[in-house]
Amino acid sequence: xxxxxxxxxxxxxxxxxxxxxxxxxxxxxxxxxxxxxxxxxxxxxxxxxxxxxxxxxxxxxxxxxxxxxxxxxxxxxxxxxxxxxxxxxxxxxxxxxxxxxxxxxxxxxxxxxxxxxxxxxxxxxxxxxxxxxxxxxxxxxxxxxxxxxxxxxxxxxxxxxxxxxxxxxxxxxxxxxxxxxxxxxxxxxxxxxxxxxxxxxxxxxxxxxxxxxxxxxxxxxxxxxxxxxxxxxxxxxxxxxxxxxxxxxxxxxxxxxxxxxxxxxxxxxxxxxxxxxxxxxxxxxxxxxxxxxxxxxxxxxxxxxxxxxxxxxxxxxxxxxxxxxxxxxxxxxxxxxxxxxxxxxxxxxxxxxxxxxxxxxxxxxxxxxxxxxxxxxxxxxxxxxxxxxxxxxxxxxxxxxxxxxxxxxxxxxxxxxxxxxxxxxxxxxxxxxxxxxxxxxxxxxxxxxxxxxxxxxxxxxxxxxxxxxxxxxxxxxxxxxxxxxxxxxxxxxxxxxxxxxxxxxxxxxx
Numbered sequence: 001x002x003x004x005x006x007x008x009x010x011x012x013x014x015x016x017x018x019x020x021x022x023x024x025x026x027x028x029x030x031x032x033x034x035x036x037x038x039x040x041x042x043x044x045x046x047x048x049x050x051x052x053x054x055x056x057x058x059x060x061x062x063x064x065x066x067x068x069x070x071x072x073x074x075x076x077x078x079x080x081x082x083x084x085x086x087x088x089x090x091x092x093x094x095x096x097x098x099x100x101x102x103x104x105x106x107x108x109x110x111x112x113x114x115x116x117x118x119x120x121x122x123x124x125x126x127x128x129x130x131x132x133x134x135x136x137x138x139x140x141x142x143x144x145x146x147x148x149x150x151x152x153x154x155x156x157x158x159x160x161x162x163x164x165x166x167x168x169x170x171x172x173x174x175x176x177x178x179x180x181x182x183x184x185x186x187x188x189x190x191x192x193x194x195x196x197x198x199x200x201x202x203x204x205x206x207x208x209x210x211x212x213x214x215x216x217x218x219x220x221x222x223x224x225x226x227x228x229x230x231x232x233x234x235x236x237x238x239x240x241x242x243x244x245x246x247x248x249x250x251x252x253x254x255x256x257x258x259x260x261x262x263x264x265x266x267x268x269x270x271x272x273x274x275x276x277x278x279x280x281x282x283x284x285x286x287x288x289x290x291x292x293x294x295x296x297x298x299x300x301x302x303x304x305x306x307x308x309x310x311x312x313x314x315x316x317x318x319x320x321x322x323x324x325x326x327x328x329x330x331x332x333x334x335x336x337x338x339x340x341x342x343x344x345x346x347x348x349x350x351x352x353x354x355x356x357x358x359x360x361x362x363x364x365x366x367x368x369x370x371x372x373x374x375x376x377x378x379x380x381x382x383x384x385x386x387x388x389x390x391x392x393x394x395x396x397x398x399x400x401x402x403x404x405x406x407x408x409x410x411x412x413x414x415x416x417x418x419x420x421x422x423x424x425x426x427x428x429x430x431x432x433x434x435x436x437x438x439x440x441x442x443x444x445x446x447x448x449x450x451x452x453x454x455x456x457x458x459x460x461x462x463x464x465x466x467x468x469x470x471x472x473x474x475x476x477x478x479x480x481x482x483x484x485x486x487x488x489x490x491x492x493x494x495x496x497x498x499x500x501x502x503x504x505x506x507x508x509x510x
Contacts, residue, residue, distance in 0.1 A: 075480045102330075113330050114333070123497060129262050134289070136291065139498060148242055154284065154286040155282075177388060184392060186245040188243065190386065190496065192384070196381065250267050302496075334347045351456060353481065353486065358478040359450075368476050390445075396444065399445060404433060
């Protein structure tokens with residue numbers, strides 16, 4: 001990325017929006033190029049045989065297919081939209097999409113057996129060995145072969161910090177990502193921030209414990225009125241971090257630690273303290289690695305924000321210092337997830353719309369994501385999750401060399417054939433050189449994705465609140481609504497389980 005140098009203005013971070021997996025053949029992937037060649041070939045053969053009517057017919061057909069294959073519509077070509085729509089409707093017609101929990105169906109299940117819908121069904125949550133007095137819950141993604149752990153953070157906030165302080169935090173975040181990449185055990189880290197509608201439960205319990213019985217009646221009345229008015233508009237913020245590593249990277253240290261789940265847990269534990277220290281350098285006051293009940297509550301409140309009050313009351317009135325008694329992982333999911341809608345996800349009396357957040361080509365400044373968390377109406381919830389994947393030095397070097405070579409070939413080919421080189425081509429060529437120089441200097445190459453969501457009660461007008469979220473991002477970021485994949489997008493934007501990056505090998509940020 002490049003950084004603005006004017007000391008009187010906030011630093012602008014550029015080079016954040018490189019397309020992942022850009023094709024070599026005029027920007028097309030091999031599959032797209034082969035399909036276009038296949039539909040153009042009959043027209044060319046007809047022209048070679050002077051069959052102009054057939055050539056015109058085949059040419060028109062090839063033009064339509066080329067537009068459907070190449071031209072993106074809201075982030076996806078028309079053929080991709082058609083394939084996604086077919087899969088979506090097939091899941092609905094075959095009754096694969098609707099989901100009901102075992103508890104709602106009256107079926108008994110083991111306390112430690114997860115009962116989760118959609119992509120969450122591939123997760124397992126074994127308890128690791130004791131770590132600083134508690135047994136951390138491991139998150140095993142059986143689909144991608146990853147092992148991770150989640151922590152709940154207490155942060156001082158950045159809203160009142162100066163530009164210099166924000167710049168230091170941004171630099172420390174980059175240093176933390178570089179340090180994680182050098183360890184080559186943990187390669188993904190996900191930061192989740194979500195607002196929580198605060199109904200005053202915690203304060204009510206605290207005041208009931210500390211209330212003076214001889215207080216004047218007028219003081220009691222005034223305090224009750226203030227509490228009622230403030231509680232209806234209060235908003236709290238939760239912050240989570242999830243770190244994970246691949247089975248391949250954990251296999252050798254896990255084997256040295258005894259193998260099995262315990263060995264993988266010990267391999268992760270060796271890095272958790274370092275991650276905690278790096279997070280404290282970012283202004284985090286407390287890092288609490290979650291047990292199975294803590295992960296279950298984080299998932300449960302993600303599906304049902306109204307459950308947070310009851311869980312908080314239970315902790316305040318019946319504290320459990322050992323963390324053994326709590327919400328079991330079998331009850332972490334929703335009770336019911338009906339037939340999914342194309343543009344929203346409905347769960348436990350709430351509706352959620354999720355977006356992919358795309359940085360602008362002109363760059364952004366530290367803290368510009370803040371408006372996406374600005375709650376406009378009491379009772380709504382907003383979330384923001386950033387997923388980072390740090391590539392190894394060898395993979396980063398291969399990627400930047402490939403990117404630089406591809407951009408040079410495209411520019412040289414245009415110049416050799418007399419075509420003008422656009423400003424976009426020149427910018428990409430210069431950005432590829434800068435990335436290669438940065439990686440050669442020891443910087444890390446990072447894949448990332450940003451997802452945001454908005455949740456409201458199901459009887460509210462979801463589209464009105466979604467429009468407000470889109471307005472808050474206008475001029476800062478581009479929001480891409482993830483239609484036909486809202487259930488998976490909900491997981492990427494709302495739940496601290498480390499799911500959110502596709503399994504691709506190309507990278508786009510340094």
